Amino acid sequence: MKALACVISLGCSKNLVDSEVMVPQLLKLGYSMCPDPSEASLILVNTCGFLKSAVTEALDTILELARHKVSGSCRLLVVTGCMVQRYGKKLLELLPEVDLFLGASHYQALEESVQSHLRGNPRRLFIAPPRDLLTSDTPRLRSTGFFSAYLKIAEGCSNRCTFCLIPHLRGPYRSRTEGDVVGEAQRLAAEGVKEINLIAQDTTAFGSDRGERQGLVRLLESLDRVDEIDWVRLLYAYPDRVEGLLLRTMAQGRKITPYLDVPLQHCVPRILKAMRGGDCLTDVEGFIEDVRSAMPDVSLRTSLIVGFPGETDRDFRDLCSFVERVGFDHAGVFEFSAEEGSRAARFPHAVDEDVSAERRHVLLDLQREISRKRLERMVGRTVSVLVEGPHPETDLLLAGRMAGQAPEVDGSVIITRGKGETGRIMQARITAAHDYDVEAELVPSPEDPGLGGP
Numbered sequence: 401m402k403a404l405a406c407v408i409s410l411g412c413s414k415n416l417v418d419s420e421v422m423v424p425q426l427l428k429l430g431y432s433m434c435p436d437p438s439e440a441s442l443i444l445v446n447t448c449g450f451l452k453s454a455v456t457e458a459l460d461t462i463l464e465l466a467r468h469k470v471s472g473s474c475r476l477l478v479v480t481g482c483m484v485q486r487y488g489k490k491l492l493e494l495l496p497e498v499d500l501f502l503g504a505s506h507y508q509a510l511e512e513s514v515q516s517h518l519r520g521n522p523r524r525l526f527i528a529p530p531r532d533l534l535t536s537d538t539p540r541l542r543s544t545g546f547f548s549a550y551l552k553i554a555e556g557c558s559n560r561c562t563f564c565l566i567p568h569l570r571g572p573y574r575s576r577t578e579g580d581v582v583g584e585a586q587r588l589a590a591e592g593v594k595e596i597n598l599i600a601q602d603t604t605a606f607g608s609d610r611g612e613r614q615g616l617v618r619l620l621e622s623l624d625r626v627d628e629i630d631w632v633r634l635l636y637a638y639p640d641r642v643e644g645l646l647l648r649t650m651a652q653g654r655k656i657t658p659y660l661d662v663p664l665q666h667c668v669p670r671i672l673k674a675m676r677g678g679d680c681l682t683d684v685e686g687f688i689e690d691v692r693s694a695m696p697d698v699s700l701r702t703s704l705i706v707g708f709p710g711e712t713d714r715d716f717r718d719l720c721s722f723v724e725r726v727g728f729d730h731a732g733v734f735e736f737s738a739e740e741g742s743r744a745a746r747f748p749h750a751v752d753e754d755v756s757a758e759r760r761h762v763l764l765d766l767q768r769e770i771s772r773k774r775l776e777r778m779v780g781r782t783v784s785v786l787v788e789g790p791h792p793e794t795d796l797l798l799a800g801r802m803a804g805q806a807p808e809v810d811g812s813v814i815i816t817r818g819k820g821e822t823g824r825i826m827q828a829r830i831t832a833a834h835d836y837d838v839e840a841e842l843v844p845s846p847e848d849p850g851l852g853g854p
Contacts, residue, residue, distance in 0.1 A: 507532075545823065597807065638663075779838075797814055811836030816840070828840035
């Protein structure tokens, strides 16, 4: 009987890809994968370490899973990822229950590290400056549906946002070659993938580490020609690099979804400059107008930070007014976290935590109202929906997503009527709207639906 392994992936989709790269290494070691940690002889937790809240979640998860070393089958507890990269040696004493720690620098060396441990090597921590970059030849076992995949086009970050530790945790920006990314997309298409979501710490910087000015534009043009792929979605686009040529390329692409995820963070120029550490895009509203002028049907996602040092009540009111005027389709709102090691943690005029929490609550309520109103305007429209399968809450309904809904972070389409085929893009008529989701009925059609609709 084969030994069992369970992988728990915390954090973002970029972390999920790292977890998917580690699974084949466990299979090579002779493990079979299982979803229940109580049955696994090896448990791996891939952590996020970006914010204190993520670190707390990771620590709680590790301590909860560590009990399986006493009452379950676990013989080897492995912790990997950004939290290890951030805290390193401090974790050895803090978490004696953990057998192996691998930083974000070592996720491709899991097999070797486990083998070393099993041979009796007492070393528990493997960490170095991150330099690795996966390629199309890197074995990977996807955990998403057969029809959808994340495609990581770069690693690390060379932006110097004052509130962010990613350059320290993930190393400098380094992008894959266009040919290598397209090669992986072609392989994914051959496996039945219909939707590709491009991810990186900054997708718009693709090729910049090689001195290329329009690397992402050329990549999108190449991906637009990959047979069998229907949707290519762009996530984590840095606003300063979203230029006219990129927008025109997206608008003209047959398979590029009218969707843009741009982490604006704020709208007040003074705060934006403090966040970005110098020169940056400050005419945020003008930027949004340019995006919508190029792609009138675009679905816009952003992330916003409240409670940044120096943010006044007036600044927050300006932010709320901005969000109300612009009307984002999707928005994540985060309280500023003074992360040790970041420049912003040392900035004066800190905002009280209770004030930040209240501002976040107010802004989320505002965005919820905006989202519902935008979705209500879609009632009666026929759109293309990627059918994902049974609804997670009931087998009596199906669930899917429009092109304007990225997996995991946005809302969904609740399919209340019609026979859908999982993994297929089908036409559906929207019948009702909720805060973030819509209800829809499938519309029988013999034609390939294409993109159609937001």
